[in-house]
Amino acid sequence: MPTLESKEVAVANDLNSLPDFSSDKYKDAYSRINAIVIEGEKEAHGNYLAIGELIPDKQQELKNLAVMEMRHMKGFTACGKNLGVKADMPFAEEFFAPLHGNFQKAFKDENLTTCFLIQAILIEAFAISAYHVYIRVADPFAKKITENVVKDEYLHLNYGQEWLKANLDTCKEDLIKANRENLPLIKSMLDQVADDASSLQMDKEELMEEFMIAYQDSLLEIGLDSREIARMALAALV
Numbered sequence: 306m307p308t309l310e311s312k313e314v315a316v317a318n319d320l321n322s323l324p325d326f327s328s329d330k331y332k333d334a335y336s337r338i339n340a341i342v343i344e345g346e347k348e349a350h351g352n353y354l355a356i357g358e359l360i361p362d363k364q365q366e367l368k369n370l371a372v373m374e375m376r377h378m379k380g381f382t383a384c385g386k387n388l389g390v391k392a393d394m395p396f397a398e399e400f401f402a403p404l405h406g407n408f409q410k411a412f413k414d415e416n417l418t419t420c421f422l423i424q425a426i427l428i429e430a431f432a433i434s435a436y437h438v439y440i441r442v443a444d445p446f447a448k449k450i451t452e453n454v455v456k457d458e459y460l461h462l463n464y465g466q467e468w469l470k471a472n473l474d475t476c477k478e479d480l481i482k483a484n485r486e487n488l489p490l491i492k493s494m495l496d497q498v499a500d501d502a503s504s505l506q507m508d509k510e511e512l513m514e515e516f517m518i519a520y521q522d523s524l525l526e527i528g529l530d531s532r533e534i535a536r537m538a539l540a541a542l543v
């Protein structure tokens with residue numbers, strides 16, 4: 306007869322157990338998630354180089370961030386190889402296309418506020434949330450790589466945060482507008498990835514929670530008040 310005690314043991318076991326990294330289901334989901342992460346790191350590399358072109362006196366600093374992204378990309382490529390998974394890159398390119406298009410447009414318009422919001426705040430907060438949740442359920446090889454990557458992502462988030470904070474007087478309206486246009490894209494990306502993430506034992510609500518923590522902390526640090534932050538976060542619901 307199942308007693309309360311045995312039920313508790315079962316739940317505890319489930320929480321502590323890792324996925325079967327060699328199952329077809331895991332590898333199939335990983336082929337898309339791994340591609341998304343590789344593509345995201347590759348685009349981040351390009352995006353920091355682009356931002357560097359718009360701020361000549363900070364170009365070297367931004368190049369250094371771009372170099373880190375290239376290293377992340379190589380690390381995650383190795384994670385896929387280690388599991389014997391071929392990353393589905395066409396899927397990932399399509400996944401990023403709307404956000405990438407918005408970044409490209411902002412770059413052409415030399416709109417640094419939008420460039421920083423998209424890359425350094427939204428994409429980095431998305432990456433930080435995903436990597437935190439992934440670390441808890443990753444294979445040992447990928448866990449070590451992701452732990453090192455996530456430390457760098459905080460540096461990137463901080464970099465954008467500091468620029469937006471220093472320019473808040475002139476960029477606040479643009480920031481709110483760019484957020485309204487791009488936060489819904491992040492929400493829809495999260496919706497699209499949720500099923501595959503759950504095959505990796507990554508929980509959607511946990512991802513959302515981690516994202517909101519990184520995102521809201523960052524807006525607070527930039528100098529927005531709690532009403533403004535609440536308004537900005539609500540843009541995800543439309």
Ligand code: PL3
Nearest residue numbers: 338342345346349431432435439
């Ligand atoms: C910029 O430094 C990084 C950009 C990468 C963005 C990736 C978002 C990842 C969402 C997918 C969730 C699963 C994460 C699993 C990690 C292997």
Ligand code: FE2
Nearest residue numbers: 346349374377
């Ligand atoms: Fe990165």
Ligand code: FE2
Nearest residue numbers: 349429458461
């Ligand atoms: Fe980054």
